[in-house]
Amino acid sequence: METEQAIDKGPPWWKSMRYRIVLMGFFGMTNIFIQRSNLSMAIVCMVNHTAVDLTAHQQLSSLEGISKNQTRIISYEALRNANLSAESLNKTSILESDDAKTPYSTSSCNAPIQANAMNREDGEYNWSKDMQGLLLGALYWGYVPLQILGGYLMTRFGIRRTVGPCMFVMSILTLLTHAAALISPWVLFVLRILLGTTNAMGMPGMFFILTTWGPPEEKGRLLSIIFSGNFFSNVLIFPIAGLLCSYGFAGGWPSIFYVSGIANLIWCVFWYFIVFDSPLTHPSIHPKEKEYIIASLNLTAKSSAERVFYRPII
Incomplete structure (x- = not known):
């Protein structure tokens, strides 16, 4: 019986395409949670x-x-x-x-x-505590109902054509947060609901990566890499948001949304260059790695999994 040591998995992990794609999932998860929590950090500086x-x-x-x-x-x-x-x-x-x-x-x-x-710096908005609570919870108004839709879109169109646009729209909404806050807290409320919908459709895509890129014996390791992006976002957003509130451009707190939105746009560019729906269509994957993933997941052009991810768009 062929042992794991005898299986040729292709290049080492630091050159492996599946690990590069999982790393994109890691940073994608990081960006999703940063867009989700940036208002929680900025509102401390926004409110008087x-x-x-x-x-x-x-x-x-x-x-x-x-x-x-x-x-x-x-x-x-x-x-x-x-x-x-x-x-x-x-x-x-x-x-x-x-x-x-x-x-x-x-x-x-x-x-x-x-x-x-005497112990705090006040911002420019006189939002009551009730309004602050509405704004902070608005994202979940769009996030919770659309979780199922996000999963359906992944199986219908594939991760590349679903996650990329969702993350792009998320970036634009984040960049518009400053303008929305200047207009009205209710405009900001609606924007955060829309941001929640992009979260709901983008997050399943980070885990759908494993359906066509994660060999069974590696799925636990790859899943932990992707999910740890959640905790890495907290490591980044807390100190960076504090510094931007005090020393950032555009008046301090607006720079939190501009920096996080631009960072997510950069991620979107890398997503389209690196990520494809499966090894069967990736143009630059190593042949040995492609053969290993296809064999371990039993991916074929006629398999049901392949038909799901490459069903024609009508």
Whole structure:
């Protein structure tokens, strides 16, 4: 019986086409999770948290029956236009008595807001916590329903013709995030839903690579390489997003979306040059490696798997 050592698998792994394609899956998974989580990082710099806290405190004061002339709240526009520091905010936020307009020091209920303001840099958007939650969860509104459709498209058209366009559209939507945020949070909400649909159709493609490129005895190893792109994205996005928020171009936080969108566009270029649906149609795979993969997966021009991936487009 032929042993694994006697099987000619073609070139070593660093020259192997199947490992190059799996590496593309690794970076594809990295890009997908970066596009998914970049708003979570950027929103820390986008939102004026001091204004949000002051607005929430004003609403709470109204609910508790405190009269309007007892508390003077600095509006969001005043904070943004005057660019008040935490120290000036502390001096300006005063209480006035009902009898005489005599300023007093800020009450203890305002102290947590002032203490937090001194330890953070505020952004330009006065989005409530409810709106922030909607924006952060919007991606999954499009992601969850289209998971099944993504799998169907892979089997109908193949990974090359499905994943590439999905990732390209994902890049464009990411690049448009800054403009959407400038227009309205609801425009950004719709954009994130659309971004979720591209996530849903792109992610299955990373695992579909193994259907025609992963020999059975190597699938566990190849799968772990692809899936580890998820964790690698966290290694990249957290420190890079923090640096871009503070030192990035276009005002800081917008550079997070521009950098991640451009990186994904570059990935799309490599995808079309390197990835093909199976070894049967790859123009530059080593003959020995092609023979090994075809034999291990029983791929033939008349096989059912081949007909699935190369069914004519009508």
